[in-house]
């Protein structure tokens with residue numbers, strides 16, 4: 201199987217986000233970056249499929265040179281080859297999907313994996329946009345996947361349950377937590393990642409459709425109050441919830 | 449401006465977020481002088497479609513087909529895009545639910561439209577709609593404008609109001625969209641609903657337990673409190689990773705983002721990734737034995753103490769108040 205996985209390089213989830221001086225983006229100084237957590241599940245699933253069915257896994261990221269750090273992480277986990285689509289302009293999901301779809305078209309893969317969501321801008325959009333652009337079926341928020349020949353049976357999470365979706369390959373999948381347990385790169389993996397290729401590509405420019413006008417810190421929540429200590433506080437807590445907050 | 453609002457239904461019952469997107473469209477239409485068309489897709493939805501009028505839609509377009517009983521990413525996207533064109537809608541509003549999040553990106557591509565996802569506010573400025581949306585799991589907020597002629601927005605559930613007004617029933621228009629086998633390339637075959645389980649993403653009250661609960665067996669207490677309140681059970685990642693609770697209950701940056709009226713966090717420390725998923729709840733109660741736990745900084749009401757003493761007392765007090773025992 202030839203598999204592709206799209207991965208993003210995002211600020212650590214524990215990072216404090218500060219707004220940069222233009223008031224439209226976040227300040228990158230001092231932030232440490234990680235592979236987008238959902239993309240890690242996507243990478244792991246590709247590696248498992250390769251182990252089972254043989255083939256090749258290619259990781260693709262759109263961004264500046266710093267994204268190579270995240271591509272190397274995927275290579276260290278066992279991905280065969282990386283592609284960096286070099287573009288650091290602020291772009292919306294549509295433009296991002298276009299750049300990925302253009303590249304993926306020429307790769308003719310059996311399946312393309314994404315994370316269900318990138319934990320920077322939280323759009324949950326790129327994977328499905330790529331699927332639509334390439335005219336491929338998709339299953340998003342996948343927690344279980346079985347591939348048999350050219351058929352895939354996927355389970356996706358919905359409110360209070362699951363949906364079972366059957367699609368024919370080639371298809372697009374977006375990974376949710378629970379799909380698998382991502383491996384840690386082995387020392388050998390880390391060493392061999394250094395000699396694996398990362399190809400650089402330059403996308404044709406596209407006009408963004410969404411313009412960010414401003415970015416702000418959310419208004420601070422009013423400091424809460426301690427109702428009391430131990431069981432003695434319970435009647436007062438219930439009274440406040442009932443009479444003051446009126447939520448029960 | 450003409451608005452198309454996607455009225456999500458399951459088993460021919462509209463979901464609350466369907467009413468929220470229609471009401472949001474109505475509010476914008478009242479300011480810009482436009483019309484609101486609601487779209488219901490399924491098999492057997494026609495009979496309930498007129499009720500969408502009460503929520504602010506002048507017209508309800510119904511697309512029915514036995515094959516549309518279950519959601520299909522590809523077929524639904526084609527229908528929404530085709531109906532948007534037919535109705536000359538400039539703005540398409542879709543709930544940011546499991547279905548809506550899957551659907552909207554495909555609709556946007558088909559309409560060559562920019563997409564603003566998971567918005568928490570929409571306002572009119574001149575001839576534009578400005579959307580506010582949280583990024584970095586709520587650690588920052590952005591205002592954005594979609595510059596394409598057609599615009600698609602998904603709206604976060606539970607944030608917009610949904611009340612029925614005194615509007616008259618919607619005029620129902622049946623629209624036939626021809627669908628081929630290929631249009632059902634991704635289609636749901638089966639829905640497995642956990643028996644009567646209320647999902648954190650849809651609940652108005654959530655009772656969440658963290659590692660402070662010490663073990664899976666003690667979640668019985670959390671479930672009992674949730675039952676007494678008619679609430680959903682939530683969990684921190686620590687307890688999900690430990691296998692104490694299923695991951696569909698996880699709240700936080702890599703779990704679900706929730707905004708209920710009341711969120712009760714018990715034995716949860718309040719790590720930044722947990723807060724990311726629940727800090728927009730209207731009221732937050734924290735029960736923790738460590739008075740310095742970060743969860744107290746965002747709690748509207750905090751109780752310092754041992755959950756194993758406080759929770760049983762709280763269950764009894766709630767039952768007394770709500771007359772269940």
Ligand SMILES: Cc1cc2nc3c(=O)[nH]c(=O)nc-3n(C[C@H](O)[C@H](O)[C@H](O)COP(=O)(O)OP(=O)(O)OC[C@H]3O[C@@H](n4cnc5c(N)ncnc54)[C@H](O)[C@@H]3O)c2cc1C
Nearest residue numbers: 658659660684685686700701702703715716717722737755
């Ligand atoms: C990439 C990434 C993503 C993450 N995503 C998420 C996410 O989506 N959701 C999430 O929740 N976390 C997430 N985390 C994990 C997060 O950093 C914390 O580790 C986690 O939230 C801690 O869970 P907890 O509060 O249950 O446990 P702890 O931090 O161990 O807190 C337990 C609390 O219980 C209290 N306690 C102990 N005994 C009692 C008692 N008897 N009575 C009352 N209180 C008691 C303690 O004082 C303590 O405050 C993520 C981490 C990373 C790195």
Ligand SMILES: Nc1ncnc2c1ncn2[C@@H]1O[C@H](COP(=O)(O)O)[C@@H](O)[C@H]1O
Nearest residue numbers: 206207262314315317318323324325326
């Ligand atoms: N810059 C990027 N490069 C490669 N893949 C990306 C990039 N941004 C997002 N993705 C992929 O698209 C998924 C969804 O991202 P988003 O729509 O931004 O939430 C992510 O989990 C990644 O798999």
